[in-house]
Amino acid sequence: MKHPDDDHELFNRLEAEMAAENGADVLDLDKARAAREPAPTAPAPEPPAPDTPVLVDQPAPAATGPGYLGRLAGARRRAVVPVWLKSVAELRTASAWVARHYTHAAGYHALRAPVYAARLAFQAPAGAAKVVGGTMRWVADREGEPVRLAAVRREDAAEYLKLSRQRDGRVRLRTLVAALALFTGLGLALAIYVLAPDWLQAVSVSAVVLALGAAGRKADAPVVHRAVELPKATKLTSDIVLRALGALGIPAINQAQGKGRDGFEFTAPITRDGPGWRAEGNLPYGVTVTDIIERRERLASGLRRPLGCVWPEAVPDEHTGHLVLWVGDQDMSRASQPAWPLLKSGQVDLFKPVAYGTDQRGRWTEVTLMYIAGVIGAIPRMGKTFLLRLLLLIAALDPRAELHTYDMKGTGDLDPVGNAVGYRHAAGDDDEPVQYALDDFRALREELRRRTKVIRSLPRDICPESKVTSALADKRSLGLHPIVVGVDECQVLFEHPEHGKEFEEIITDLVKRGPATGIVVLLATQRPDAKSLPTGISANASARWCLKVMGQLENDMVLGTSAYKRGVRATMFAWGDKGIHYFVGEGSDARIVRSVYVDAGGAEAIAARARRVREKAGLLAGHALGEAPEPTTAAYDLLADILAVVPAKEAKAWSETIVAWLADLRPEVYDGWDPDALAAALKPHGVSTIQVGRRVNGKVVNRRGVDRSHITTAIAERDGKRDAG
Numbered sequence: 001m002k003h004p005d006d007d008h009e010l011f012n013r014l015e016a017e018m019a020a021e022n023g024a025d026v027l028d029l030d031k032a033r034a035a036r037e038p039a040p041t042a043p044a045p046e047p048p049a050p051d052t053p054v055l056v057d058q059p060a061p062a063a064t065g066p067g068y069l070g071r072l073a074g075a076r077r078r079a080v081v082p083v084w085l086k087s088v089a090e091l092r093t094a095s096a097w098v099a100r101h102y103t104h105a106a107g108y109h110a111l112r113a114p115v116y117a118a119r120l121a122f123q124a125p126a127g128a129a130k131v132v133g134g135t136m137r138w139v140a141d142r143e144g145e146p147v148r149l150a151a152v153r154r155e156d157a158a159e160y161l162k163l164s165r166q167r168d169g170r171v172r173l174r175t176l177v178a179a180l181a182l183f184t185g186l187g188l189a190l191a192i193y194v195l196a197p198d199w200l201q202a203v204s205v206s207a208v209v210l211a212l213g214a215a216g217r218k219a220d221a222p223v224v225h226r227a228v229e230l231p232k233a234t235k236l237t238s239d240i241v242l243r244a245l246g247a248l249g250i251p252a253i254n255q256a257q258g259k260g261r262d263g264f265e266f267t268a269p270i271t272r273d274g275p276g277w278r279a280e281g282n283l284p285y286g287v288t289v290t291d292i293i294e295r296r297e298r299l300a301s302g303l304r305r306p307l308g309c310v311w312p313e314a315v316p317d318e319h320t321g322h323l324v325l326w327v328g329d330q331d332m333s334r335a336s337q338p339a340w341p342l343l344k345s346g347q348v349d350l351f352k353p354v355a356y357g358t359d360q361r362g363r364w365t366e367v368t369l370m371y372i373a374g375v376i377g378a379i380p381r382m383g384k385t386f387l388l389r390l391l392l393l394i395a396a397l398d399p400r401a402e403l404h405t406y407d408m409k410g411t412g413d414l415d416p417v418g419n420a421v422g423y424r425h426a427a428g429d430d431d432e433p434v435q436y437a438l439d440d441f442r443a444l445r446e447e448l449r450r451r452t453k454v455i456r457s458l459p460r461d462i463c464p465e466s467k468v469t470s471a472l473a474d475k476r477s478l479g480l481h482p483i484v485v486g487v488d489e490c491q492v493l494f495e496h497p498e499h500g501k502e503f504e505e506i507i508t509d510l511v512k513r514g515p516a517t518g519i520v521v522l523l524a525t526q527r528p529d530a531k532s533l534p535t536g537i538s539a540n541a542s543a544r545w546c547l548k549v550m551g552q553l554e555n556d557m558v559l560g561t562s563a564y565k566r567g568v569r570a571t572m573f574a575w576g577d578k579g580i581h582y583f584v585g586e587g588s589d590a591r592i593v594r595s596v597y598v599d600a601g602g603a604e605a606i607a608a609r610a611r612r613v614r615e616k617a618g619l620l621a622g623h624a625l626g627e628a629p630e631p632t633t634a635a636y637d638l639l640a641d642i643l644a645v646v647p648a649k650e651a652k653a654w655s656e657t658i659v660a661w662l663a664d665l666r667p668e669v670y671d672g673w674d675p676d677a678l679a680a681a682l683k684p685h686g687v688s689t690i691q692v693g694r695r696v697n698g699k700v701v702n703r704r705g706v707d708r709s710h711i712t713t714a715i716a717e718r719d720g721k722r723d724a725g
Contacts, residue, residue: 097338109224117206119223120213127216139174141167234304236270236277236327244302248295252284267322274361275335276309276328283321289314290567292323307574308332311360314567316589332360332594333577340596342606347613348397350482350520351470353586356390357579357595365593367543367585369395370482371467373511373521374585375538377528377558378547378570383579385413385488387545387595388524389603392417395484395520396610399617400473404444404485406437408492416600417486420607421614423622424629429492437487438499439629441506444485444519448510449672451517454478468518483519485510490523491532502684508536509680515542528557543585548573559584638681639715641665646708652692654705655679675704682706685714 109116137143144167151160192204217223234240245264246257256263266281283289292299292312300310308331313324328335337358348354353366369391378384395401396417403425405418410428418425424440426433455463463472468480487493493503510521523541525532528549538557546558548570555564555571559582563569568590570582583593598606614620621627645661646653655675662670662678673681679689692705 092341112225116223117210120210120217123213123216123223124209125212125216127212127214130215131212135178139171139178141170141174144170236279236303238266238270238279240303241270241279241325244299245292247302248292248298250287250291250295252287256284264323273326274363275330276326276361279325279327281323282319283323285321288320288567289323290320290565292325293567293569293572296572303327306331308334308577311592326360328360331576332592333574333580335362337594337596338362338364340598342394342397343596343598343602345609346397347399348394349470350395350398350401350484351473354394356394357583357593359591359593365583365591367391367394367583369484369520370518371515372543372585373515373537373541374523374543374545375528375533375541375558376522376524376545376547377533377549377554378526378581379549380526382547382573382577383581383595384524384526384547385409386579386597387547387581388486388488388522389414389417390595390598391522392484392486393598393603393606393610395482395486396421396607397613398482399610399613399619401482401484402622404440404483406433406485406487406493408433408487408489413600414486414488416603416607418623420604420611421620421624423624425623429489434493434496434499436629437493438502441503441510443629444483445506445509447483448514448517448519449677451480451519452513453672454480455517467516473518480518483514484522485520486522486524488524489526491525491527494532494534499684501686504534504536505680505683508534508540511537511540528554530557533557543583545581545583546570547579547581548575548577559590563590639685639687639711639718641670642706642711643708643715646706646711648708650708652690652705652707654692654694654703655689656703658706678706679704685718687711687714 144163148160148163148167151163189204192201196204214223242257242264245253253263263284264281266279268280270277270279272278283292289312296310296312297307299312300307303310305327309328311326311328311332313326314320315322315324341355342348351368351370353368355364355366357365359365374391376384376388392403392405392414395403402423403417403421405414405422405425407414407418407427408429410433412427414425415427418427424436426436451468455466455468458472458478463469468482472478472480473482490507493507494500496503507521507523510519514521523533523537527533528538528546544558544560546555549555549558550571552564552571555569556562559568559570563584564571568582568584573580579595579597581593581595582590584590611620611624614624641662642658645665646658655678659670659673659675659678662673675689682689687706687710689704690707691702692707693700693702695701
């Protein structure tokens, strides 16, 4: 066997030869190392064994982290006043519910009082026998008999004699008490019979009979039944939560449970939270709340609760593994919902939040319809149109609001609002309503431009933020009242073969610039894809309502890019979750909301109430008043007008020059146009502006302009399509 020193000598020889080849002096490496290294004064410690764990984290002192004041600064402070006391609406709703509950219970039992009395009367003989028998057993000291019999079995004469004397004393005393009670009772009964009025005699006899009946009732045969059947739900415990999480098939949780750990770290006790239970804690490392949401159906199975009762949620201010699990007593879609405050009475200020639905815990969720553009998406039959109509009803309850409603499905779901208070209203997808809508949207774009000029002209102290306020909306002379546009099945407009591009361009402009000027656009579609809901609109909508959809693409089109990855998934809603949706808006994260259900009859009643308010204030106008739209000066052809004002010798012209020429030609149409307005108006015709260079004062200046040949080509293509049609 080769000795290890042989390898060491071979290594030294090779190093020496390499040094000699490089022209260096040959060194004795052993001597050099010995000269460089100090002599060891103590034996070196042996290296740790391979199985010995290496200490990575250094020992820390006992007092680490922020000081006392730092911990106080980061602490969560509980509200001094409960949340439900801060909301007058919630307090009023809760008080009304309690009053209705006990009124119902009192009426229920009052109607059945004769039945209860008859049951007790039939049970009175059994109760009398039970009272007499119990009294006699008490007088005879029957409860001590087992002890005396035990003494007899043990043949303990002394103990038996002692117990017998004790029993004789008890019997004499109890017999005396029973005799006194009997004579007192008989005397009282005789006095009532002789001296008391008839009504007191009847009450006394009834009370005795009912008391005897209560004493004689059987435990399994209650006399009084519940007026309200409360939902029965199992109390949520840590064992149930851990069992359900372990059944999800997530490896990290199963591995933790397999090693004797829980796999879920509770950070707060499981408590009641509204009509349900709340559990909160940290998932194992690497497991996110999204992983739990993806398995919501399996989680509901593990909890043995209906799917509509189980709502796992992420916490925005915490890490992605912090789970809040809320388990309701009842399915959210079937649980009773508090009465909507605006159902019977009340008005709305669109510049303030308005309740429109409730969350899983039954708390009201509010929406502010001003300064937004909204998108509603869902598959058919999930409540999309009802939600749009609800939002339009809210807008109708502000008498200043001007409503433009379009039911492109054509079933008349928006008729209760449009016919009662709508300034413009149409239904259907044929040529007439589409042209009606096109003329209206063209007018809305002109109104948008007018409003921007009015806002720009206002003093800074009146309009400090360059947007419409509630005070400005009250000034009717300014014409800055709210305008709310609602379109159901908006894909009909965007996919129109002739006017689709123009609809897209106008509505995109309204969505982007309209909120600051008091114009609100609400679009609903059952096909939330890029073709039915252009990205320029979906990307700029600040309010989003997403009911059940089928896939990630539709989910993110409505709720925003990467919403699906963040766990905001409207795909998890069940077919029975009508009206339940994710709501993104009001400056907060996505919330699950169940919108208020208002049927056609209720919608007509609310719209009629809104109409009466408008009639009284003199604000009813347009379609609701029977007024047809004024004939627009739209009997003009933009392309033909451009050819008319741009000379044939001018191959190209600046946009600012063209709009000035157009304003001279038709001031009632083109007055106030700018180069951007011209570019937007040409876009639906397939004409884009280009860079046009002009020599000014000896220098070439490039500005946006139009090529005249592009106009002639667009006219030729348009006329060719018309001839072919």
